[in-house]
Amino acid sequence: MQRAEEITNCPECGHQIRIDPRHVTWCDKCDWNVDPTPREDHTPPWRLRLEHRLAESLYRELETGSVHRPGWDAARIGAHVLSALILLLPLIAFLAGVALLVFYRPLWLSGMLALLAFGVAFLFHPRAAQLPDDVQLVPRDQAPTLYAVLDELADAIGTRRVTTVVISTEANVWYQQIGWRFRPVVGIGLPLWAGLRPQERIAILAHELGHGRHGDARSSWLVGAAWSVLYELKETFTEQHGDRIRRELGYGEPTGATLISRMLNASIGVLVRGIAWLLERLELRGNQRAEYLADRKAGEMAGSEATAHALERLVLAGASYRALERALRFPTGIDPLEAVRREVTEVPAREIERRLRVSRLREARTDATHPPTYLRTRLIRTRPATTARLVLGIDRSRTIDQELHPTATKALAELRAGL
Numbered sequence: 545m546q547r548a549e550e551i552t553n554c555p556e557c558g559h560q561i562r563i564d565p566r567h568v569t570w571c572d573k574c575d576w577n578v579d580p581t582p583r584e585d586h587t588p589p590w591r592l593r594l595e596h597r598l599a600e601s602l603y604r605e606l607e608t609g610s611v612h613r614p615g616w617d618a619a620r621i622g623a624h625v626l627s628a629l630i631l632l633l634p635l636i637a638f639l640a641g642v643a644l645l646v647f648y649r650p651l652w653l654s655g656m657l658a659l660l661a662f663g664v665a666f667l668f669h670p671r672a673a674q675l676p677d678d679v680q681l682v683p684r685d686q687a688p689t690l691y692a693v694l695d696e697l698a699d700a701i702g703t704r705r706v707t708t709v710v711i712s713t714e715a716n717v718w719y720q721q722i723g724w725r726f727r728p729v730v731g732i733g734l735p736l737w738a739g740l741r742p743q744e745r746i747a748i749l750a751h752e753l754g755h756g757r758h759g760d761a762r763s764s765w766l767v768g769a770a771w772s773v774l775y776e777l778k779e780t781f782t783e784q785h786g787d788r789i790r791r792e793l794g795y796g797e798p799t800g801a802t803l804i805s806r807m808l809n810a811s812i813g814v815l816v817r818g819i820a821w822l823l824e825r826l827e828l829r830g831n832q833r834a835e836y837l838a839d840r841k842a843g844e845m846a847g848s849e850a851t852a853h854a855l856e857r858l859v860l861a862g863a864s865y866r867a868l869e870r871a872l873r874f875p876t877g878i879d880p881l882e883a884v885r886r887e888v889t890e891v892p893a894r895e896i897e898r899r900l901r902v903s904r905l906r907e908a909r910t911d912a913t914h915p916p917t918y919l920r921t922r923l924i925r926t927r928p929a930t931t932a933r934l935v936l937g938i939d940r941s942r943t944i945d946q947e948l949h950p951t952a953t954k955a956l957a958e959l960r961a962g963l
């Protein structure tokens with residue numbers, strides 16, 4: 545489809561720029577209007593500069609190619625020590641309960657105190673990661689091609705084979721170890737998946753399995769268990785929604801119970817949130833390094849060019865989710881996932897480039913879970929090019945879509961019902 549393209553001059557530098565009515569008009573020479581809707585960000589400039597510097601220094605560390613595994617730096621050791629301390633809480637509570645019952649008399653009093661201690665131990669015991677409720681399971685016998693590809697990838701990468709694939713309607717693909725047996729699960733988000741070309745799918749799946757290989761801090765059971773305890777603590781010692789409404793509406797005098805809960809929130813709650821913030825910071829560099837290493841694995845498996853393209857597609861994740869929502873709200877007779885695929889593949893390279901530049905402005909934050917996309921693609925492209933070890937042809941890619949179709953239909957029906 546040929547469209548008449550208009551040309552205008554950049555109001556900042558006079559450089560000629562193309563106008564595409566469907567996308568933002570911006571200047572690739574001086575970045576004029578590259579981010580027309582900047583987010584409100586109250587971070588002081590010095591901190592942004594510092595975070596940019598941290599992101600760039602981590603990037604350089606990987607650019608030299610000397611780093612091959614997450615490694616035990618001071619921060620990672622700190623994260624594990626802190627996690628161990630957090631896990632002492634339920635353990636100490638449990639032991640205190642036992643000690644009370646054994647050594648303290650009268651029994652009725654020690655029994656009551658022990659019950660309290662056991663309650664604390666139970667409430668804040670570590671929990672294993674569970675599957676989210678809103679996902680659909682894809683059994684192995686229903687998707688032999690997909691599982692064969694995943695097995696092949698897992699074997700080549702040197703990680704455990706995936707036990708379950710699940711489907712969701714979010715625009716992401718993820719990897720998690722579920723339960724105390726840490727069964728590896730891959731989650732496929734339909735809107736993102738639909739917009740990926742075959743080899744880009746290999747890249748994304750290889751990236752996720754790469755996380756299994758490196759066992760990054762999040763998936764280490766110690767830190768994971770500590771996070772589950774922290775999560776419960778945060779839930780318990782944070783002002784509940786109902787409390788907030790009551791306070792804002794000025795309903796009645798605060799009772800003794802609400803005063804106590806407010807005091808606990810102000811003391812223990814602040815402490816818990818502080819510890820969570822610290823643990824997040826300690827893990828951050830390790831987590832981001834793990835992302836780069838997973839990207840490298842993806843490059844080895846899918847080839848560097850397809851991997852870089854796949855990462856660039858990630859900047860369209862939000863757009864692909866909105867496209868899916870639109871397709872479900874206003875059905876046109878086309879399969880909703882096909883509509884997403886068309887919309888995403890029609891986005892011109894210039895618009896993807898703009899979004900990558902926005903990622904440089906917005907995502908260089910060290911509190912993001914992933915390093916900024918522009919650095920990830922740059923790292924893939926500056927390292928020596930790799931050819932694919934595993935090739936997924938168009939046919940096998942289509943077969944996978946057919947295998948996923950019944951489960952995808954269910955997932956989409958649920959999303960449609962919730963719109």
Ligand SMILES: [Zn+2]
Pocket residue numbers: 554555556557558559571572573574575576
């Ligand atoms: Zn310009």
Ligand SMILES: [Zn+2]
Pocket residue numbers: 751752755835838
């Ligand atoms: Zn990742």
